[in-house]
Amino acid sequence: MKIAVIQASTQADKNKVLTEIVKKVASPLGHEIVNFGVFEDEANYSYTEIALLISILLSSKSVDFIITGCSSGQGMALACNTLPGVLYGFVQNPQDAFLFGRINDGNAISFLLGLGYGWLGELNLEYSLEKLFAGEFGIGYPA
Template sequence: MKIALIQASTQIARNHLLFEETKRATEHLGAEVFNFGVVENEENFSYIQISLCVGLLLNSGAIDYVVTGCSSGNGMAIAANALPNVICGYLPTPSDAFLFGRINQGNCASLSLGLNFGWGGEINLRFTLEKLFEAPMNTGYPVESAERKKRDAARFKAIKKLAQTDMLSVLTGLEEELVSPIFRKRELIDFILENATNSELTAFLRAKIK
C-alpha cells in the first residue's frame, strides 16, 4: 500500500508531525508513506490546488491512499470530493475515522490541522489515524449491516463515476494560473511519472513539464 501525505500551505507547521504519525499508524499494514509537503521554502498552495494534487496522485495510479488536511479539514474534504475517483472523509475525531475506514471504502482522509488543534491536539491526531487504518478496513459496520454497507459503498462509487468527468478534463478546463504551480512541484510530478499506471495522464504531465 502506497500512502501519500500532502497538506495545504496554511499548515506547514504540522507537516512533520502528520508524516510521522501517518507512518506510525500504518506500520502494521507494511505501507510506504511518501511526504509531498507542503514544507517551508515552497510556493504557497491553497487547499484547492492541493486537492488537485490529491486527484493527480490517485487518478494516476501512483498512490493508493492520501492523508491530507487544511486549517479546518472541511474545505479540503469538499474540494477533494469534487474530483473524479476521490472519496475523501472529513475526520475530526477517532470515531469519524473508524467509521469512514470501515464503511465508506474511501481513499483520502482530510484532517483538521488548525481548528481545535490545541493542547493535546497531537493525541487526537494520533488516535484518529490509528482508528482510520485499524485493520481490517472496508469491512462494513456494524457487523449485522456489513453487507448492506458494502453494497451501498459500491453504489456510491458507481454514482460518482457517472456524475463526474475525468482528471484530464479537470486539469485542461481550469485556468493556467491555478494549475501551473502544481506542475512546478517537481518532487510530486516526478513521483507520479515514475509510478503511475495511467498512461494518458502521464503523457499530459510530461508535455506540461518540458
C-alpha cells in the same frame, strides 16, 4: 498500501508532525509512506491546488491513500470530493476514522490542522490513524 501525506500551505508547519505520526502508525502495518509536503520553505499552495494534486495522485494510481488537511479540514474535503477518483472523508476523531474506513471505504481523509487542533492535536491524529488502519476497509458497519 502506498500512503501519501500532503496538506495545504496554511498548515505547512504541521507537515513534519503529521508525517511522523502517519509513519509511526502505518509503517509497522507494512504501509509505505510518501511525504509530498507542502513544506514550510515552499511556495504557497491553496487547498484547491492541493486537491487537484490529490486527484491526480489517486487517479494515476501513484498512491493508494491520502492523508491531508487544512485549517478547518472542510475546504479540503469539499474541494477533493468534487474531483474524479477521490472518495474523501472529513475526520475529526477516532470514531470518524474507524467508521470512514469500514463503511465508506474511501481513499483520502482530511484532518482539521488549525481550528480546534489544540494541545491534544497530535494525540487525536495518532489515535484517529490507529482506528483508521485497525482493520479491513469496506467491510460495512461494525457488528
